[in-house]
Amino acid sequence: MNAHTVPLDRAELRSVSTGAGWLAPEQERTAKPDLRLVPNTRARGRKLSPLVGALTGVGLILTILFAQLGLSIAVSEGAYEARALQLELRDLTRVERVLTQNTAKLASPQNLADNAAQLGMVQNSTPATLRLSDGAVLGTLSGPTAEVSSNTVPNATLNGLPVVDANGLLTERNPEQAGQPTATANQAAILWEGPLPAPQTH
Numbered sequence: 001m002n003a004h005t006v007p008l009d010r011a012e013l014r015s016v017s018t019g020a021g022w023l024a025p026e027q028e029r030t031a032k033p034d035l036r037l038v039p040n041t042r043a044r045g046r047k048l049s050p051l052v053g054a055l056t057g058v059g060l061i062l063t064i065l066f067a068q069l070g071l072s073i074a075v076s077e078g079a080y081e082a083r084a085l086q087l088e089l090r091d092l093t094r095v096e097r098v099l100t101q102n103t104a105k106l107a108s109p110q111n112l113a114d115n116a117a118q119l120g121m122v123q124n125s126t127p128a129t130l131r132l133s134d135g136a137v138l139g140t141l142s143g144p145t146a147e148v149s150s151n152t153v154p155n156a157t158l159n160g161l162p163v164v165d166a167n168g169l170l171t172e173r174n175p176e177q178a179g180q181p182t183a184t185a186n187q188a189a190i191l192w193e194g195p196l197p198a199p200q201t202h
Helices: 010-018 026-030 052-106 109-118 179-188
Strands: 120-122 146-147
Touching: none
Parallel strands: none
Antiparallel strands: 120 146
């Protein structure tokens, strides 16, 4: 020890180190917190057995398959219904076409002329006209008449269509032609004799 050394008492040094002196913050920094194990309070769920997992997977797959099968059946029924509606539309279109053709036949001038002749109408040879400006009648109203002339151009589409007679009943258009198909059908078949003729190809 030299002259500048100050002796320290061990008791004072111990009291300073354990008290709230200059060593207290150092000790607080180095002090470890009080750690301890806490028991797990959450209840552990039971694990599913492999059999339950397999059955669940199989059930899910079967559900998907049945859903797909149901959708396929619904789509097939829709396709069949659409096809049936298309066929019905085709048939109705054909019926409409036939009815339109029949209407055109009945509204033709030749058919109207034939019906007029059957009803007893006559044709005015010198028709009169009415002038609208002053209401004057040009021509004679009681001029000579003649029977309705028959059609000069034959119309094959009118064959088979009935006409109205004077009593308002439907009659055959050409009664003389009505029995021809029956007579043709009643003719006996002619047997062929000899070899069949063949065309010359070279």
